[in-house]
Amino acid sequence: xHAYTTSRIEAQSRSPQPNxxxxxxPALLQPLNFFPAGAGIYAQGEKAxxxxxxxxxxxxxYRLLADGRRQISAFHLAGETFGFEGGATxxxxxxxxxxxxxxxxRIAAGADMxxxxxxxxxxxxxxxxxxxxxxxxxxxxxxxxxFLVDMAERQGGLRKIELPMSRMDIGDYLGLTIETVSRVFTxxxxxxxxxxxxxxxxxxxxxxxxxxxxx
Amino acid sequence: xHAYTTSRIEAQSRSPQPNxxxxxxPALLQPLNFFPAGAGIYAQGEKAxxxxxxxxxxxxxYRLLADGRRQISAFHLAGETFGFEGGATxxxxxxxxxxxxxxxxRIAAGADMxxxxxxxxxxxxxxxxxxxxxxxxxxxxxxxxxFLVDMAERQGGLRKIELPMSRMDIGDYLGLTIETVSRVFTxxxxxxxxxxxxxxxxxxxxxxxxxxxxx
DNA sequence: ATGTCCCTACGGGGAATTACCTATAACCAC
DNA sequence: GTGGTTATAGGTAATTCCCCGTAGGGACAT
Numbered sequence: 001x002h003a004y005t006t007s008r009i010e011a012q013s014r015s016p017q018p019n020x021x022x023x024x025x026p027a028l029l030q031p032l033n034f035f036p037a038g039a040g041i042y043a044q045g046e047k048a049x050x051x052x053x054x055x056x057x058x059x060x061x062y063r064l065l066a067d068g069r070r071q072i073s074a075f076h077l078a079g080e081t082f083g084f085e086g087g088a089t090x091x092x093x094x095x096x097x098x099x100x101x102x103x104x105x106r107i108a109a110g111a112d113m114x115x116x117x118x119x120x121x122x123x124x125x126x127x128x129x130x131x132x133x134x135x136x137x138x139x140x141x142x143x144x145x146x147f148l149v150d151m152a153e154r155q156g157g158l159r160k161i162e163l164p165m166s167r168m169d170i171g172d173y174l175g176l177t178i179e180t181v182s183r184v185f186t187x188x189x190x191x192x193x194x195x196x197x198x199x200x201x202x203x204x205x206x207x208x209x210x211x212x213x214x215x
Numbered sequence: 216x217h218a219y220t221t222s223r224i225e226a227q228s229r230s231p232q233p234n235x236x237x238x239x240x241p242a243l244l245q246p247l248n249f250f251p252a253g254a255g256i257y258a259q260g261e262k263a264x265x266x267x268x269x270x271x272x273x274x275x276x277y278r279l280l281a282d283g284r285r286q287i288s289a290f291h292l293a294g295e296t297f298g299f300e301g302g303a304t305x306x307x308x309x310x311x312x313x314x315x316x317x318x319x320x321r322i323a324a325g326a327d328m329x330x331x332x333x334x335x336x337x338x339x340x341x342x343x344x345x346x347x348x349x350x351x352x353x354x355x356x357x358x359x360x361x362f363l364v365d366m367a368e369r370q371g372g373l374r375k376i377e378l379p380m381s382r383m384d385i386g387d388y389l390g391l392t393i394e395t396v397s398r399v400f401t402x403x404x405x406x407x408x409x410x411x412x413x414x415x416x417x418x419x420x421x422x423x424x425x426x427x428x429x430x
Numbered sequence: 431a432t433g434t435c436c437c438t439a440c441g442g443g444g445a446a447t448t449a450c451c452t453a454t455a456a457c458c459a460c
Numbered sequence: 461g462t463g464g465t466t467a468t469a470g471g472t473a474a475t476t477c478c479c480c481g482t483a484g485g486g487a488c489a490t
Binding site: 061063065066067069070071073074084085086091092112114115117118119121122123124125126128129130131132133135136137138172173174175215 | 286332351
């Protein structure tokens, strides 16, 4: 794990959370670790800690094929937890997308955290299985619509949402190329469903239409 | 849940398990429920029990889109467990593929089973995330190869493997049509990588080649 | 065993979607 | 401003889907 600094960093206020972030026993609390954009948090094959919580910023979880193809299995925003593993080692890579603050929670010797981790694992499992439907059976527009609806929900259901990740990250999350992602954004814009305020900031003009497109 | 009979059924011997099936506290043991081919075990939106274990037969877990498109997120073979949910209701459908025997494990009042369920949930999470890579970034041959390698591992690594599910199930699991699945099977056969003993029974002639194809 | 029926799987051709490649445009940091 | 990165756009190519018809395998009765 590449911790660029372990000193305490002033955390900026979190974006509104539809599901309030989990809180854990203070004795387990670790200082905030800071990761600059693109920094690895852990790598496939590394020994697994227990779990991580995003304080601010955003994280991508991904896996690679030998020829470089990449599948991002999840994004994690402020307040969300990730990184728990079944075995002793990580099966995926985790990287900071932007400047990101992470808290690492470790098991106190002998403590049984399964009671706290199980709901997190089950939530992640449901999320992953729902994403399987998107990747396996939805077309490009449906995929992007589902992604935007999900991001909007996780940012409190506001009209204006921030996309902390690049088009390439979005493509690798949705199983599309950046060109297709870009074209779908343009199509949604022409239909008046979304407005592109800037590259990483969009406004959802017709939430119902977007919801319908995601099926 | 559609339990066609709750009477005890003579369970046939399980196929060899690379990972021995979990065993649970006998006080929680429920009688074996029998489901004929195609029978629903639970449906999306139903109240969730705790979890289920396949005694014999096979189960498919899936989700539907409004227009009927289906994504199977997992198959479960003899000895495997499934059906634990984050919330109070099921998010997916579960059906018996063939004649199948299932044990239902319920939480004893006040008992905390998270210690037993967490490893199962984490294993399922890793499986689902690995499947995301297949659906998002692999082509038809790679998908089928990955599927066959997985099925072979779960059946003890033998050369001859049984596919309890139809081509349509395989297609809906891999995000392909039955035609494409069929064509890939034919291509693999022509290459001498597999032999089709019968429709539901194949022999892996070149396991290394298959492994390489799955990347 | 053998024949028949029926369901499932296989195969071919055209169509649609998306990927790949190249070029241009927009954005951002310095 | 200016340079470099990232996103958008268009054309072509490849993959896979969709629709059709045919073939094959298993179950059952004879």
